[in-house]
Amino acid sequence: MMKNKVQLITYADRITGQGINALSNLLNGPLENVFGGVHLLPFYNPIDGSDAGFDPIDHSAVDERIGTWQDIQALGEHYDLMADLIVNHVSAQSFQFKDVLKNGKKSDYWDLFLTKEDVFPGGMSEQEQKAIYRPRPGSCFTPITCEDGETYEFWTTFTDNQIDINVKSTPGIEYLDNVLTKFSQNNVNIIRLDAAGYAIKEAGTNCFMLDQTFDYLDKLSAQANDLGMETIAEIHSHYQTQVEVAKRVNMVYDFALPPLILHSLFTNNSDALVQWLKISPRNCLTVLDTHDGIGIIDAGPMGEKPGLLNAAQIDNLVETIHANSNNQSRQATGAAASNVDLYQVNCTYYNALGASDFDYLVARAIQFFAPGVPQVYYSGLFACENDMTLLAESNVGRDINRPYLDADIICESLAKPVVKGLLKLITIRNTHNAFNGEFSVTGNTNSCCLKWRKDDNAIEFKINFETREALIIEHTSSEQVLTSLNDLLA
Structure with a gap:
C-alpha cells in the first residue's frame, strides 16, 4: 500500500546530472526524510529518445548510462517506487x-x-x-x-x-506481461499506466476511453495487483471521466486540480475549486507540475459536456499563464515547438504564477491539503524557472520544464526561501496524523477552507484569495496553533 506521504517525480539523470545511485544519495542526503516515494520517470533504454524515455527501444532494460536493475532494486528498498508501463506504444527503433x-x-x-x-x-x-x-x-x-x-x-x-501496440494480440499481451514481471522482480511497487486511455481502438468510435478501455484497465490493474503492485491510471480527459476511472483502478491522477488552483489565484474566485474538491476522487495522486505540460482540458468542457471551467475561463487561464511567464510559455506551447499535445501549456508552475514565492506556496498548500497523495516534480521542488536555453537547443516544448540540474544548482536552490518554505510544508503534510482521517471543504466565492480531522486532531488550510491571507491551523483537544504562510518564507 502506498505511503500517505509526499512523493518526488523525477528523472534519474536530469535531477543530478548522473544516474540512479546519485539520486539515491540525494534522497538519503540533502533530501533525507523529505519523500515517502519516488516516481522514477523512464529509465529504460534509451533515456534520450524523441520523447525523453517514453519511446523505449527496450522497455525491459535499464539504460546502462544511468544504472542497472540492481540500482532500481536498491532504491525500491527504501522508498515506494513508481515506474511507467508505457501501454500504448514502443519505439520505431526497437x-x-x-x-x-x-x-x-x-x-x-x-x-x-x-x-x-x-x-x-x-x-x-x-x-x-x-x-x-x-x-x-x-x-x-x-x-x-x-x-x-x-x-x-x-x-x-x-x-x-x-x-502503437496491438494490446489485444498475443505478442502485445506477452510484451506488456514481460515488462510487468520485470518490474515486480525489482522492487517496483506502483505502476503508472501511461497513455492507457488510447490503448483500445474500435471502428465507429473516438478510440479513446471506451467501455472496452475500462474493461482493459480492470484486467491490467488486476494483473498488476496479483504481482503485488498497485496501478495508477494516467489519463487526461473530462473531469467526469476521471471520477469513473477512479472506480476501476487503485488510484487515478487529479489532473483537474492544477488548472483550478491557477484559476483561483488568477481570478480570486474559488467556486470551481471548491465544487471540484467536493466530488473529486479520494483515491488519487495530486500534482501541480509534471514532466508534461500543465493540463488544461481536465478542467474544461468537452464536446457537449460542460466543464468545471467554461471556455472563456479556460482561455483566460491560458493567456494569464502566458502573460505571467513573459510569453515564454507561448514559445513552448501548441504549434510553437515540436509538441505532442495541444491540450497542455508548457511552463514551470512557478513561472505560471509569475514567479511569486507566496502564490507558489499557496498553490502547494492547496495541493497538500486536497484529497490524495501529493507528488512534487523535481523542477517544482526547487522552484525552477523556465529553461529557455534547453528549449532553444531542442525545440521540444516540454523541455522548458525538464531542466538538467547538478549538485551546485541543487545546493543554491535549497537556500532559496521558497524552497525552504516548501520543505516545511512537506514536513507538515508528512507528519500530521489528521491527514489520515476525513476531509471536508467549505468556501465562498473568494475564500475556502480545506480541513482534515482524525479523532481529536484536526488541521486546516484557510485562504482568502482577495486579501491573500493564508493560514494553517492545527487543532488538538487542548490547543490551537496558527501558522501564516508568510512565516514559512521567513
Missing part, C-alpha cells in the same frame, strides 16, 4: 519494429503493432477518421514502406517514432 520493417507481415512481431487495417479492415470513412480523438494535430497513421515493398499504415497516436 528490434521488434526493425524486424517488421525487414520482413513485413512475415515478421514474428507483425502482430505486436497496430495498423489501420487491424481496426478498419474494410476501409475507414472520412467520418470515422474525424471521430478519432487526437492528442496532436494531423493523422494518427503513418505510412511506412517495408522491405517487402508494401506500404502499411501504422497507428501512431503520438509521434511517428512511437508505434
